[in-house]
Amino acid sequence: MLYKLWRSFIKEILLLKRDIGGIVIIFVMPLLLIVTITLIQDSTFKNLEGSxxxxxxxxxxxxxxxxxxxxxxxxxxxxxxxxxxxxxxxxxxxxxxxxxxxxxxxxxxxxxxxxxxxxxxxxxxxxxxxxxxxxxxxxxxxxxxxxxxxxxxxxxxxxxxxxxxxxxxxxxxxxxxxxxxxxxxxxxxxxxxxxxxxxxxxxEITPKKGDAEILPNSVQHNVPAWTLFAIFFIVVPLSINLVKEKSQGTSVRVRVSPTPYFIHILGKTFTYLIICIIQFLLMVAVGIYLFPYMDLPAFDVSGKMFQLLTVTLFAGLAAIGFGVLLGTIADTQEQSAPFGATSVVVLAAVGGIWVPVFLMPEFMQHIAKFSPMNWGLNAYYDIILRNSGIGNIAKELALLFLFYLAMVTISIFYERKKNAV
The missing domain is CATH 3.40.1710 (abc type-2 transporter like fold)
Structure with a gap:
């Protein structure tokens, strides 16, 4: 079983190697977004203060x-x-x-x-x-x-x-x-x-670290927000690869092999989880090392890295589950790519990535509670801004994991029903 899982993992790596340009975009696009938007927001605040x-x-x-x-x-x-x-x-x-x-x-x-x-x-x-x-x-x-x-x-x-x-x-x-x-x-x-x-x-009474007050800044909001956006954007290449497997006959060979379909899904899960972790580490590295050179506050992760990685893993699972479902249902790349990109943008908007949830109309605030991006964002904020531990974000982690299980389960049943003879 482990060998089959390993071979499935290797297959996914080989698939990704065929689209180096797409992988570069997955990593570079979020970095450009986080730098650009953080600079714009921070410059706005400084302009209001200084002019x-x-x-x-x-x-x-x-x-x-x-x-x-x-x-x-x-x-x-x-x-x-x-x-x-x-x-x-x-x-x-x-x-x-x-x-x-x-x-x-x-x-x-x-x-x-x-x-x-x-x-x-x-x-x-x-x-x-x-x-x-x-x-x-x-x-x-x-x-x-x-x-x-x-x-x-x-x-x-x-x-x-x-x-x-x-x-x-x-x-x-x-x-x-x-x-x-x-x-x-x-x-x-x-x-x-x-x-x-x-x-x-x-x-105003603010939280303190030692004698210094802890004041929220644009970096603390943008790093987790755009990390989540980057993580969920893997829906696009993941769903495209699944569609490619159908058009190239790979999915037929997977079905007739003695390997269960869920092993095929687990191989994709592990592969794309690694991509999510790399995305997260790159975002954090930009926040820690690059932002101070751009006259921006440094992103402080002291004592929080384990908790942040845990949230990243569960958010990655949710994104992968959604990508697997989309790739399973879609028949062509023309269906999966536009719908995947659009759905991620909608989830980001609803989840509070662009506009804080408390500023939304009341009915949209209720809808935001069903967005996996909102669960992940709340978990990140609890750790970064409220100094919460794993126990305090257990609800959000459970929701993200259940979302992954629900998406994968629907995908497996859909695949079985569609290919039933």
Whole structure:
């Protein structure tokens, strides 16, 4: 039995040697993908940190509130303010895509805000039966003012929400200070405003390794993601080789030989598992040794290599099972190659390789749970980002192995039924 398995393994190696170009593509394509995409993502983050986004700022108020907003925007080190526009020209410039956004401060914003606050404070103080410093009749509240925000239609929704939340926070803090100041004036207190800081603030608690914080980076996400993509892309050459065996008569000789068909499948499994391991090791080598020379964070696998190799083996089994099923069912290379490539891309998209699952619509999040790529990706993330052990990823490993068994079992039954005499 072992000798037959060995001979089946040798047969697969000989088949692969006939298509050296295809094997090179299997190894080189993922490496190009991981380097290109990681560079793009890392460059994007660095650009956001190191350079300023030009935005149009129109100040029609030219008073305290607008000056405070302008100062906060300038101090954020994110925006470069352009002021030589009117509202109409700003709208045209933004909607045409020349600039990402424009902020227009309305006239009399400070004056009307002060009037509104004073009117409300006087009303509140008088409702408690307290005498105010002002003997005049209560002031009427002015109509609420709108700060106009114009966004390029192509602007990302996350960027819009971030800017709007920042502006809201600035305005809220300005209003709070003014309300507190108005109460001081009405009640005649002299407490220092600077002593009244926020009573509640946010503090992010991150995992630590020694004294250093562990901060996720683009490398930690891209290496496992594109390793999985590379592993599943072996579906294409595997299914093509199975179809070739049918067209060249190899499958007939396998069926009439005394070797069981499952030995033939096991030979393919061992052969392509070796390819998966090599792919993984190449990806890790790029992350460890090449990325630091490209001004990217190094991929840290210290103490995690065994766990990562285990996930790779089980992910490889799942990919091989899918490739075996596709090659068994397909009759021509024209069927197996396009369908294999397309299905891998779909599984990658659904599994969270390109877009994080939590950003997907709710029904797509449920569908993602059935993608073997999602199981593998979660297992990789648990090890790399959450420092989990084998026991914590047992569920994902079991799902990947069961997927392999299901695909191979269906393939064997299909092969038997199709060739039954």
């Amino acid at each position: 300023k986004i030009p935005i149009i700022f129109i100040d029609n108020d030219k008073s305290e509130v607008s000056k405070n907003i302008k100062k906060e925007l300038e101090n954020s080190k994110t925006f470069q303010l352009l002021t030589n526009f009117n509202e109409k020209s700003a709208q045209n410039a933004v909607f045409s895509g020349e600039y990402q956004m424009a902020i227009v401060i309305p006239e009399n914003l400070t004056k009307d805000l002060n009037s509104n606050i004073e009117a409300k404070v006087e009303k509140i103080v008088s409702s408690f039966g307290l005498e105010t410093d002002s003997a005049a009749a209560p002031k009427a509240a002015s109509k609420a003012k709108d700060i106009h925000l114009y966004f390029d239609p192509a602007t990302n929704a996350g960027f819009k929400n971030s800017v709007m939340n920042s502006v809201n926070k600035m305005v809220f803090e300005i209003e709070n200070k003014k309300i507190y100041k108005a109460f001081q004036d009405q009640l005649g207190t002299t407490e220092n405003l600077e002593e009244n800081k926020n009573l509640i603030s946010f503090k």
